[in-house]
Amino acid sequence: MSATDRTDGPVVVWFRDDLRVADNPALRAAADSGRPVLCLYVWDEESEGLRAPGGAARWWLHHSLGALGEELDRLGATLTLRRGPAEREIAAVLRETGASAIFWNRRYGAAERRIDEAVKTAARADGREATSFAGSLLFEPWTIRTGAGTPFSVYTPFWRACLAAPPPRRPLATPTGVTPADPIDGESLDGLGLLPTRPDWAAGLRETWEPGERSARRRLAAFLADDVGRYREDRDTPGIDATSRLSPHLRWGELSPHQVWHTTAAARDRANADGASTFLSELGWREFAYHTLFEQPELSTVNIHREYDSFPWPRLHPTALRAWQQGRTGIPLVDAGMRELWRTGTMHNRVRMVVASFLIKNLLIDWRRGEQWFWDTLVDADPASNPFNWQWVAGSGADAAPYFRVFNPELQRTKFDPHGDYVRRWVPEWDTSDYPEPIVDLAETRRAALAAYEQVKKAR
Secondary structure, X not given: OOHHHHHHOOXXXXXXXXXXXXXXXXXXXXXXXXXXXXXXXXXXXXOOOOOOOOHHHHHHHHXXXXXHHHHHHHHOOOEEEEEOOHHHHHHHHHHHHOOOEEEEEOOOOHHHHHHHHHHHHHHHHOOOEEEEEOOOOOOOHHXXXXXXXXXXXXXXXXXXXXXXXXXXXXXXXXXXXXXXXXXXXXXOOHHHOOOOOOOOOOHHHHHHOOOOHHHHHHHHXXXXXXXXXXXXXXXXXXXXXXXXXXXHHHHOOOOOHHHHHHHXXXXXXXXOHHHHHHHHHHHHHHHHHHHHHHHOOOOOOXXXXXXXXXXXXXXXXXXXXXXXXXXXXXXXXXXXXXXXXXXXXXXXXXXXXXXXXXXXXXXXXXHHHHHHHHHHHOOOOOOOHHHHHHHHHHOOOOOOOOOOOOOOHHHHXXXXXXXXXXXXXXXXXXXXXXXXXXXXXXXXXXXXXXXXHHHHHHHO
């Protein structure tokens, strides 16, 4: 088939971190084209530079793909699954289908952008349309800049610039129907091997979560109806259900930030204005993380502030790291958070900061060890937010917490869990003889951390 004959071929919609049918610009453009549509997901563990999702995230992905397949079935389309390097698999699908075009929503990591550019170049060289869309961020990274034209490094002026920019577009409606392309061979969902089997450790995830677009919409509606009014006051209290719990739905694109933004804005009134504004600022923090990833592609491995390369990390003590991972440090709030993480694949945000500070500044363990553990155990492990937040706590990142800020987990517990509701839920043996003594002295280790950070200051 020549390039001039391709105009009537089907459109391939390449899904990635946008596993939804509503407000999906790539899918909507394909449906509006009037051409047959082939919906495709490629499970790629092989392309150079890609970071494969961890175990908990793979569990979520499996169920999210299943839910997406059901939504596409309702539109008359079918989700085709392939596995292998994306460039190879996309080229094969375009050949097999005689596709006239391929559409996708943009990603912002360096490896992802390289793959997308290679796919675009190859498709266009072969006479096919290749178009990417903005579907995952409220503001594209290159559109928010300082007066000097440089990226922002501090959150408050960044978010102020976002709010001064033209408002985010309104969400796109779900296509009323899709003309399906002729089917091609693909993998089964089970064949991708995303679920744990021996052992099956995901019982807590199944009890806690329902992945999928419909569940995401219900969760957003329930939060706006019941909790957003007190979000500003209650979001730091881990013992009550006061947060949106939307992060995994946003991470996998079951819900778009545009949907969250406009649904929240529509629900805002005098009674919940402060809570809604605070909630929307959390979307801003997510945006800031992704804009930082765009500028700092090695965010998960390299300090943004390179003077922290000289931080004198002591020799790793595996016993201390394991105690932290297993929630057996003898520090109640830390242990509660780590056990919640292992059981449910998530952790309250206030407690995330506490456990990260404890690992870095009390155990003096490199932040990258903690980031990797979260990457494997969080269902919302995000390529931008996860390393961005770890660098923030470590002091090496954008708008970082000052080096001398060391969260005291005991003071944090008495302030934010004064009755012990959260700790007792996850550490039932707390205040009994079965609970271990602390593995470190908080005051001594704080002094050691500050001394180590002073060495970094002197090296500047």
